[in-house]
Amino acid sequence: MKVYLVGGAVRDRLLGLPPGDRDWVVVGETQASMEAAGFKPVGRDFPVFLHPDTGEEHALARTERKSGRGHRGFVVDAAPSVTLEEDLGRRDFTINAIAEDPDGRLVDPYGGAADIEARVLRHVGPAFVEDPLRVLRAARFMARLAPLGFTVADETMALMRTMVDSGELAELVPERVWQELRKAVSAPRPSAFLQTLRGCGALAVVLPEVDALYGVPQRAEYHPEVDTGVHVELVCDMAARLAPGNDLVGFAALVHDLGKALTPAHVLPRHLGHEQAGVAPLRALCARLRLPSEHCRFAEMVCREHLNVHRFGELRASTVVKLLERCDAFRRPERIELLAIACEADKRGRTGLEDLPYPSREGLLAAHAAACSVRAADLPPGLEGPAIGEAMRKARVRAVAEATGKKP
Numbered sequence: 001m002k003v004y005l006v007g008g009a010v011r012d013r014l015l016g017l018p019p020g021d022r023d024w025v026v027v028g029e030t031q032a033s034m035e036a037a038g039f040k041p042v043g044r045d046f047p048v049f050l051h052p053d054t055g056e057e058h059a060l061a062r063t064e065r066k067s068g069r070g071h072r073g074f075v076v077d078a079a080p081s082v083t084l085e086e087d088l089g090r091r092d093f094t095i096n097a098i099a100e101d102p103d104g105r106l107v108d109p110y111g112g113a114a115d116i117e118a119r120v121l122r123h124v125g126p127a128f129v130e131d132p133l134r135v136l137r138a139a140r141f142m143a144r145l146a147p148l149g150f151t152v153a154d155e156t157m158a159l160m161r162t163m164v165d166s167g168e169l170a171e172l173v174p175e176r177v178w179q180e181l182r183k184a185v186s187a188p189r190p191s192a193f194l195q196t197l198r199g200c201g202a203l204a205v206v207l208p209e210v211d212a213l214y215g216v217p218q219r220a221e222y223h224p225e226v227d228t229g230v231h232v233e234l235v236c237d238m239a240a241r242l243a244p245g246n247d248l249v250g251f252a253a254l255v256h257d258l259g260k261a262l263t264p265a266h267v268l269p270r271h272l273g274h275e276q277a278g279v280a281p282l283r284a285l286c287a288r289l290r291l292p293s294e295h296c297r298f299a300e301m302v303c304r305e306h307l308n309v310h311r312f313g314e315l316r317a318s319t320v321v322k323l324l325e326r327c328d329a330f331r332r333p334e335r336i337e338l339l340a341i342a343c344e345a346d347k348r349g350r351t352g353l354e355d356l357p358y359p360s361r362e363g364l365l366a367a368h369a370a371a372c373s374v375r376a377a378d379l380p381p382g383l384e385g386p387a388i389g390e391a392m393r394k395a396r397v398r399a400v401a402e403a404t405g406k407k408p
Helices: 009-017 031-036 083-087 114-120 126-130 133-148 153-164 174-185 188-198 228-242 245-255 259-263 279-289 293-310 317-326 334-348 357-370 386-404
Strands: 002-006 023-027 046-051 057-060 064-067 075-079
Touching: 002 009, 009 023, 009 114, 023 046, 023 083, 023 228, 031 057, 064 083, 075 114, 126 153, 133 153, 133 174, 133 188, 174 188, 174 245, 174 279, 188 228, 188 245, 228 334, 245 293, 245 334, 259 279, 293 317, 293 334, 293 357, 317 357, 317 386, 334 357, 357 386
Parallel strands: 023 057
Antiparallel strands: 002 023, 046 057, 064 075
16 A cells, blocks of 8 residues: 655645644555555545544545536546546645655655745646635635745736636635634734735635725824724734634634724724624624634624723723623623733734733723622622622622722
8 A cells, every 4th residue: 555644744844843633645545445454434525534543534546627616516536546646736735735655755746845945835736726715725824824934926826816807716615715714813924814815806705894994094193004904914913923823813803893994984084983883794794604603703792892992991890890791701701801812902903013011901801800709699688580680780890890990
């Protein structure tokens, strides 16, 4: 059995990154011979098997031929005659089209190692255009690789523009778009994802609500970067810095200012009420991409409350308790720290203000801890019905006032 390590495991080793899951390609075998050797078939669209001892995925070498529109419009050939070079040739980028034999020798027919050295993300061949999801994959890879100095090859960017112009991105399954978006907003530099998509015209197709923010001005005294789209890029990168790998915070950072695209022209560069105006486009985006409900609810909370958190120092204790209640902070206490982080990312995601102190974060957490310290057992005896809730609220207000020095 001819078995080769392929894809991300080889790429990441050459980049000096921590190894992730290992994937293997098997050449010259059939489904029957794999099962006879003890491998468990798990592939739905093409022959993939789990190793009987390690549980690692082993796929038969295959080629793919375009047969229809969209991400699933392919005919797969996994015959024993398919070569390793042919299998690597169907892959997306040269840096992912490198194999390693059992002796550690590289099989690199498309120059992936040289592109890693040159820090270039380049498509393998003309078949790249057959899968529209690869436009999003390119952008998502840039969110991870841009900090290492990678850029997209000019010819690859040109090909991606052609793919966008073809209209095939409209065929993408929403769940697959979300998979790529989720990985991008939790990568080290989400701004590179947005810049790559915008550079080829895909952002307007996939995330029109975000694309609409570019060119929308903000008040320079609060936003030295002025452009709202640039601000969102900075906020996403700051969120990645404050909460590495957290796609919940990352997604909220991406969509927290959608309402600014709806500000009437005669009001600009002010954005009164943008936090409320942003709820409708956020809900539309979540519904279109069929996002998990937790991401939708948390992002809406950040969109609605981020200015209130920024003004935490000005709020009375009673107003703080109402904010906590709106955020379901007593049933879902873990939300408040994430809300504070997302709001800090918004405040510090501004040109020249990256190291700005954000006392609202500590203040909100202290207020939440104080409010959570109130127990029903501490209330006067004999209360019933709504009186219990009212007494609990008053006790929480007193606790917040004592902990923060705020007026009730």
